[in-house]
Amino acid sequence: MTSPTSSSASRDIPQLSTVRDDILAYYALGKEDARLRQGSGRLELWRTRDVLRRLLPAAPARVLDVGGGSGVHAEWLARDGYRVELVDPVPLHLEQAARLPGVTARAGDARALPAEDAAYDVVLLLGPLYHLPERADRIRALAEARRTVRPGGLVVAATINRYAALHDLLREERYFDPAHRARTDSVSEHGRHPSQDEGSLFTTAYLARPDEPPAEFAEAGLTVGGQYGIEGVAWLMDGVEEWLDDPERREAVLAATRRIESEPALLGASGHLLTAGRRPWPGPVSP
Numbered sequence: 001m002t003s004p005t006s007s008s009a010s011r012d013i014p015q016l017s018t019v020r021d022d023i024l025a026y027y028a029l030g031k032e033d034a035r036l037r038q039g040s041g042r043l044e045l046w047r048t049r050d051v052l053r054r055l056l057p058a059a060p061a062r063v064l065d066v067g068g069g070s071g072v073h074a075e076w077l078a079r080d081g082y083r084v085e086l087v088d089p090v091p092l093h094l095e096q097a098a099r100l101p102g103v104t105a106r107a108g109d110a111r112a113l114p115a116e117d118a119a120y121d122v123v124l125l126l127g128p129l130y131h132l133p134e135r136a137d138r139i140r141a142l143a144e145a146r147r148t149v150r151p152g153g154l155v156v157a158a159t160i161n162r163y164a165a166l167h168d169l170l171r172e173e174r175y176f177d178p179a180h181r182a183r184t185d186s187v188s189e190h191g192r193h194p195s196q197d198e199g200s201l202f203t204t205a206y207l208a209r210p211d212e213p214p215a216e217f218a219e220a221g222l223t224v225g226g227q228y229g230i231e232g233v234a235w236l237m238d239g240v241e242e243w244l245d246d247p248e249r250r251e252a253v254l255a256a257t258r259r260i261e262s263e264p265a266l267l268g269a270s271g272h273l274l275t276a277g278r279r280p281w282p283g284p285v286s287p
Helices: 021-028 041-055 072-079 091-098 135-148 164-171 178-190 212-219 240-245 247-259 264-269
Strands: 062-066 083-088 103-107 120-125 149-161 205-208 223-229 272-278
Touching: 021 091, 041 072, 041 149, 041 240, 041 247, 041 272, 062 072, 062 135, 072 083, 072 103, 083 091, 091 103, 120 135, 135 149, 135 212, 149 212, 149 264, 164 178, 212 223, 212 272, 223 264, 240 247
Parallel strands: 062 083, 062 120, 083 103, 120 149, 149 205
Antiparallel strands: 149 272, 223 272
């Protein structure tokens, strides 16, 4: 396989990389699908959909949903008329996604995509970068996205913000437990979230500062076009679930969050961040 930062992609489809067992075990519990379809998790789903619908080319563009889980996003993308292929390393997710109309699902790792060069109009990584604590692995995943998207095509990656765990535990009042507080303070320092096996509430993950994804996109050969805070500060407020249940209030919350989505001073307050970039068109060939 070529170097992650190489501009010339190999014609060979890379082999599947190894995903950590604790990450596979966490997602095998099957919680992810429901997390985004109910309660306050709907804010993440609806806001991600809101941003993507403004960024995506017109259907029926070809979309590769990398680490697409059970197909929560692939489902609405297919409904919107996109040709969607989903890649995920978790067998349960593949079973769930394969049931969705218009979605093709297959096993794969973001760092070694089972896909041909320049085969897609859009590559989405709405989860893989969460679980790659090493910067070299994140760049490798982004370089794979660059390899598989066409020149001028769109790449969108989600990251968990550095202080999301701190904000979440404060909101839920678990931060006052000494063990949770010590673990969360440590994550805030270096971004590395420990495995659930070590007593945390999530699996192995990396929580990034907003300035990190653009630098990693650039190193992978992608040109950054924008960043979007998904939940803004709304996810931290009491009553957000009830607001989302009320159609009128829900639209007000979504509109307010959209208004501040790219405000630099607030990017890190959101739980999740989307970074969008493109594969550059090839330059003129030197004589």
